[in-house]
Amino acid sequence: DTGVSQDPRHKITKRGQNVTFRCDPISEHNRLYWYRQTLGQGPEFLTYFQNEAQLEKSRLLSDRFSAERPKGSFSTLEIQRTEQGDSAMYLCASSPWTSGGRVGQYFGPGTRLTVL
Amino acid sequence: DQQVKQNSPSLSVQEGRISILNCDYTNSMFDYFLWYKKYPAEGPTFLISISSIKDKNEDGRFTVFLNKSAKHLSLHIVPSQPGDSAVYFCAASALDYGQNFVFGPGTRLSVLP
Numbered sequence: 001d002t003g004v005s006q007d008p009r010h011k012i013t014k015r016g017q018n019v020t021f022r023c024d025p026i027s028e029h030n031r032l033y034w035y036r037q038t039l040g041q042g043p044e045f046l047t048y049f050q051n052e053a054q055l056e057k058s059r060l061l062s063d064r065f066s067a068e069r070p071k072g073s074f075s076t077l078e079i080q081r082t083e084q085g086d087s088a089m090y091l092c093a094s095s096p097w098t099s100g101g102r103v104g105q106y107f108g109p110g111t112r113l114t115v116l
Numbered sequence: 117d118q119q120v121k122q123n124s125p126s127l128s129v130q131e132g133r134i135s136i137l138n139c140d141y142t143n144s145m146f147d148y149f150l151w152y153k154k155y156p157a158e159g160p161t162f163l164i165s166i167s168s169i170k171d172k173n174e175d176g177r178f179t180v181f182l183n184k185s186a187k188h189l190s191l192h193i194v195p196s197q198p199g200d201s202a203v204y205f206c207a208a209s210a211l212d213y214g215q216n217f218v219f220g221p222g223t224r225l226s227v228l229p
Binding site for chain 1: 120150159161163165205207217218221222
């Protein structure tokens with residue numbers, strides 16, 4: 001399977017704990033995105049990488065959220081000191097760079113976070 | 117303040133008929149629009165896109181129409197098939213926003229056999 005993969009698929013944690021999610025994009029895609037989706041809403045953009053450079057992070061929800069893509073391949077999203085309001089589906093997507101600039105993204109299945 | 121709206125939470129259509137899903141946006145800077153389909157327990161799947169320099173884009177059974185003056189776009193599926201039953205998201209972006217795509221809340225389409 002050469003699609004976008006995310007690990008874990010489900011995470012249950014207690015309030016105040018730190019959690020880290022991993023995303024493996026399609027191998028030839030150099031753009032990687034993180035989104036959050038809550039019930040009844042569409043995906044909400046969080047951040048985006050081109051190769052290892054994080055080019056947009058102003059939409060990260062607070063300073064408790066951080067993302068890395070150290071070698072331009074897989075990425076991690078960390079949430080520190082989780083709160084119940086962080087409970088959501090966290091989606092990763094990737095896309096190739098094109099000279100046209102914007103193309104459709106390929107999404108992974110998501111990681112569902114539940115904060116107790 | 118939702119910049120991308122999908123005012124119909126759900127839609128039911130008979131198999132073989134046309135499905136029309138609507139999307140409205142408020143930000144006149146948006147110049148690129150996409151539709152995604154989502155099945156349960158899966159991430160969204162890209163369907164079709166349209167640039168603001170066009171008013172129509174077609175791909176097989178899927179056609180997207182853009183009316184810039186009305187800030188409205190629609191996705192037509194003809195003919196509808198039971199496998200099209202899913203949640204459909206409209207998304208928009210602006211050149212100045214970089215890679216920030218804004219999604220609508222989605223419309224659940226049910227195609228009845």
